[in-house]
Amino acid sequence: MKTIKDMDLEHKKVLIRCDFNVPMKDGKIIDDTRITAALPTIEYCLNKNAKVILFSHLGRVKEESDLVKNNLAPVAKRLEELLKQKVTFIDKTRGEELENAINNMKEHDIILVQNTRYEDLDGKKESKNDEELGAYWASLGDIFVNDAFGTIHRAHASNVGIASHLDSCIGLLIEKELNALQELNNPKHPFIVVLGGAKVKDKIGVIENLVKKADKILIGGGMAFTFLKAEGYEIGNSLLDEENIEFCKKIINNYPDKIVLPVDVAVTTEYSENEEYKVKDISDLEYNEMGLDIGPKTETLFENYLKDAVIAVWNGPLGVYEFEKYKQGTDRILQFVVNNKIKMILGGGDIVAAASNSGYKDKVYHASTGGGATLEYLEGKTLPGLEAIK
Numbered sequence: 001m002k003t004i005k006d007m008d009l010e011h012k013k014v015l016i017r018c019d020f021n022v023p024m025k026d027g028k029i030i031d032d033t034r035i036t037a038a039l040p041t042i043e044y045c046l047n048k049n050a051k052v053i054l055f056s057h058l059g060r061v062k063e064e065s066d067l068v069k070n071n072l073a074p075v076a077k078r079l080e081e082l083l084k085q086k087v088t089f090i091d092k093t094r095g096e097e098l099e100n101a102i103n104n105m106k107e108h109d110i111i112l113v114q115n116t117r118y119e120d121l122d123g124k125k126e127s128k129n130d131e132e133l134g135a136y137w138a139s140l141g142d143i144f145v146n147d148a149f150g151t152i153h154r155a156h157a158s159n160v161g162i163a164s165h166l167d168s169c170i171g172l173l174i175e176k177e178l179n180a181l182q183e184l185n186n187p188k189h190p191f192i193v194v195l196g197g198a199k200v201k202d203k204i205g206v207i208e209n210l211v212k213k214a215d216k217i218l219i220g221g222g223m224a225f226t227f228l229k230a231e232g233y234e235i236g237n238s239l240l241d242e243e244n245i246e247f248c249k250k251i252i253n254n255y256p257d258k259i260v261l262p263v264d265v266a267v268t269t270e271y272s273e274n275e276e277y278k279v280k281d282i283s284d285l286e287y288n289e290m291g292l293d294i295g296p297k298t299e300t301l302f303e304n305y306l307k308d309a310v311i312a313v314w315n316g317p318l319g320v321y322e323f324e325k326y327k328q329g330t331d332r333i334l335q336f337v338v339n340n341k342i343k344m345i346l347g348g349g350d351i352v353a354a355a356s357n358s359g360y361k362d363k364v365y366h367a368s369t370g371g372g373a374t375l376e377y378l379e380g381k382t383l384p385g386l387e388a389i390k
């Protein structure tokens with residue numbers, strides 16, 4: 001795979017697909033992590049005397065009223081502050097104004113193009129990878145750098161489309177992501193997988209792919225209860241993914257030594273934090289109770305497997321981490337991982353949000369920036385954004 005280091009960027013017009021899909025409220029950026037994550041690639045290009053043209057999507061654009069709240073202009077401002085240089089924002093995704101601005105660029109200049117999904121108003125041109133749009137954007141530059149890991153599993157005009165028409169490579173952010181995730185392709189052993197989150201349904205692909213390679217899959221979160229049900233336990237009102245009980249039975253039967261389930265859970269009778277914190281062994285759950293977190297015996301059980309791990313990956317929180325009371329299991333395992341320097345890759349999405357909330361995100365070996373993209377990587381699927389570069 002060609003990376004930015006393989007390219008001759010000198011004096012070139014370099015199109016960079018970034019992921020500036022930042023959380024916004026009332027036109028203000030709430031969290032600029034994604035913008036700061038894009039800086040190394042932008043700075044690398046500037047240092048090579050390139051002219052830098054940035055593309056990104058922001059939110060979803062389905063109707064006219066989505067345009068204002070998904071305007072990329074505040075990102076240009078934030079970029080200016082971070083890079084300490086002018087960033088010219090073009091409030092268009094195509095046309096004369098954009099073309100003239102690019103033609104008049106000098107080395108080290110930066111242009112940010114308006115939200116690529118503004119093109120979705122007209123027949124979803126961006127999201128459906130409209131051939132003409134990808135070719136048009138490609139015509140604006142000399143080299144394409146894809147550095148938006150979060151959309152690498154999608155074929156859009158601003159990634160796959162441009163890459164199909166231009167000499168292309170990946171940027172430093174995607175390179176970092178892939179370097180970490182590639183360690184899971186032929187993992188060293190013991191390789192431990194931690195899975196949590198709400199539904200079995202969302203993790204079937206990951207389980208099927210990783211169960212073959214992993215030494216243990218430690219299962220917590222809401223999804224553990226469908227496995228426990230498959231084992232014949234009373235799970236009360238805990239989250240159940242009825243349609244996938246058979247799948248869980250099959251996995252347990254085929255890999256009896258690999259699947260590790262909770263032995264105790266924090267229980268309540270309603271989905272809230274109103275009740276006193278109470279832990280029960282898994283065989284003692286009443287019909288009116290639900291488990292919202294793993295208990296201390298399960299934490300010890302999981303830690304005993306994790307302490308020997310040469311490499312580990314974790315997707316999905318082990319409890320309802322949105323509730324202070326029921327984020328303890330997730331937090332304690334995160335703390336154990338950090339304190340024991342376990343080589344852990346956090347697989348994007350909610351587990352990274354949980355780690356970020358409790359201050360562990362920057363202390364783990366790797367916290368992936370992609371939610372869906374990482375999940376699809378862990379499922380062993382090919383990622384169109386990468387295929388287009390290859």
Ligand code: AMP
Nearest residue numbers: 197198221222291292316318319320350
């Ligand atoms: P996912 O997107 O599949 O990783 O799921 C994350 C969601 O799973 C979070 O919103 C958690 O609140 C939820 N979750 C984790 N554990 C449980 C549980 N025991 N019961 C219900 N929901 C849970």
